[in-house]
Amino acid sequence: MSDYAKGLEGVIANESALSRVEGLEGKLSYLGYDIDDLVNGCTFEEVTYLLQNGQLPNQSELDAFCESLRGRRELPQGVVDFLKSAPKDALPMDIIRTGVSMLGLTDKRAKIGEPDHEANREVALSIVAQIPVIVAYYHRARQGMDLPPVRTDLGEAAHFLYLINGEEPSEAMARTLDIAYIIHADHGMNASTFSARVTVATLSDMYSAVTSAIGTLKGPLHGGANEGVIQMLEEIGEEDKVDAYVEDCLTNKKKIMGIGHRVYKVLDPRAPHLQKMAIKLTEELGEPKWINMSNRIAEIMRERKGLNANVDFYSATVYYSMGIPTDLFTPIFAIARAAGWTAQVLEQLQDNRLYRPLTKYVGPQETMPVPPISER
Numbered sequence: 001m002s003d004y005a006k007g008l009e010g011v012i013a014n015e016s017a018l019s020r021v022e023g024l025e026g027k028l029s030y031l032g033y034d035i036d037d038l039v040n041g042c043t044f045e046e047v048t049y050l051l052q053n054g055q056l057p058n059q060s061e062l063d064a065f066c067e068s069l070r071g072r073r074e075l076p077q078g079v080v081d082f083l084k085s086a087p088k089d090a091l092p093m094d095i096i097r098t099g100v101s102m103l104g105l106t107d108k109r110a111k112i113g114e115p116d117h118e119a120n121r122e123v124a125l126s127i128v129a130q131i132p133v134i135v136a137y138y139h140r141a142r143q144g145m146d147l148p149p150v151r152t153d154l155g156e157a158a159h160f161l162y163l164i165n166g167e168e169p170s171e172a173m174a175r176t177l178d179i180a181y182i183i184h185a186d187h188g189m190n191a192s193t194f195s196a197r198v199t200v201a202t203l204s205d206m207y208s209a210v211t212s213a214i215g216t217l218k219g220p221l222h223g224g225a226n227e228g229v230i231q232m233l234e235e236i237g238e239e240d241k242v243d244a245y246v247e248d249c250l251t252n253k254k255k256i257m258g259i260g261h262r263v264y265k266v267l268d269p270r271a272p273h274l275q276k277m278a279i280k281l282t283e284e285l286g287e288p289k290w291i292n293m294s295n296r297i298a299e300i301m302r303e304r305k306g307l308n309a310n311v312d313f314y315s316a317t318v319y320y321s322m323g324i325p326t327d328l329f330t331p332i333f334a335i336a337r338a339a340g341w342t343a344q345v346l347e348q349l350q351d352n353r354l355y356r357p358l359t360k361y362v363g364p365q366e367t368m369p370v371p372p373i374s375e376r
């Protein structure tokens with residue numbers, strides 16, 4: 001036990017009205033609306049509006065918001081050229097990180113220094129609209145496929161699936177992804193959101209903040225865990241090998257991806273939604289192996305360690321069953337979380353203060369003379 005909050009556990013770093021994560025109760029709400037009700041009654045666009053404007057839109061507000069988002073999809077030519085010429089084996093998360101950073105090169109609205117809140121709101125919308133196109137265009141370009149022009153007649157989830165697959169998705173598929181987007185949109189002071197806030201709190205610009213966040217989301221202890229889950233399931237291979245695999249991990253203190261959470265001490269309230277969708281999709285595919293293996297892993301970890309599935313655990317099987325390549329799982333998380341990152345950046349700038357915690361110094365106590373290089 002250390003005498004400081006290692007990993008900032010339990011430390012409250014700021015105030016936010018956006019999402020409420022109740023770790024002991026296993027509850028999540030955005031702006032006072034329970035995640036279950038948002039999943040049942042809203043689209044991702046409504047939730048993005050809620051996060052960025054503080055209230056749910058009425059129909060005309062939603063229509064104007066969707067039109068505005070859809071009108072911002074087209075990427076600058078420089079970014080398109082980059083996506084076409086980038087290495088075909090790059091990590092899509094690295095592509096988005098660089099792509100968002102490139103968007104910031106040419107967007108004159110993004111400024112450092114005293115915040116221009118109106119300009120920042122515009123930039124926030126552009127980032128939400130353009131990240132999915134960066135992901136999809138790179139995915140097509142790396143396969144040597146054409147880059148179809150963006151469309152303005154499809155919602156966010158349907159448009160992304162249209163771009164990666166080259167054909168319009170069924171309503172059911174689009175809604176499945178839409179629900180996944182809602183579930184991933186915001187989550188308190190998670191590591192990537194914290195990164196975004198730390199960056200913008202220096203009065204840097206929104207693109208820099210989102211670039212920091214993307215780099216942070218990528219790691220397997222955070223958003224990258226959803227890709228780790230499928231890699232783990234593929235490594236295990238068969239249902240009857242699950243118990244031995246988990247036992248081996250526990251013995252060797254190897255982490256099981258998609259399990260455990262810093263804040264939730266009970267089941268992550270987002271997991272049941274994803275589990276339900278994973279069951280439905282795998283049943284339709286006639287391939288229940290992945291969900292059966294996942295359920296067994298979750299059961300063992302609950303019984304043996306008191307640890308539960310987090311949001312990354314079942315999302316992996318959902319995306320896998322939708323035919324989405326594994327290395328696009330974390331990018332999909334980024335597409336959805338862009339709504340939260342940008343809303344959190346806007347909120348940070350409304351009442352800003354630089355983040356600057358302390359470190360407990362554990363180096364030499366006495367200062368030493370610097371010896372000449374010939375004597376070291």
Ligand SMILES: CC(=O)SCCNC(=O)CCNC(=O)[C@H](O)C(C)(C)COP(=O)(O)OP(=O)(O)OC[C@H]1O[C@@H](n2cnc3c(N)ncnc32)[C@H](O)[C@@H]1OP(=O)(O)O
Pocket residue numbers: 007190220221222223225253254255256257258259260261262263305307310311312
């Ligand atoms: C969207 C998201 O970011 S959700 C999280 C996604 N990340 C993952 O799924 C990766 C796997 N999970 C983990 O690594 C962790 O549970 C974290 C990083 C999410 C949170 O962990 P922390 O609060 O930092 O807990 P920490 O890593 O210190 O673990 C505490 C104890 O639980 C164990 N533990 C935690 N998660 C796991 C796991 N997934 N598998 C096995 N053991 C685990 C640790 O080994 C440790 O055990 P010990 O006390 O016997 O040494």
Ligand SMILES: O=C([O-])CC(=O)C(=O)O
Pocket residue numbers: 186187188189190191261262263310311
């Ligand atoms: O809150 C966290 O630490 C991680 C998480 O679940 C998320 O970002 O969705």
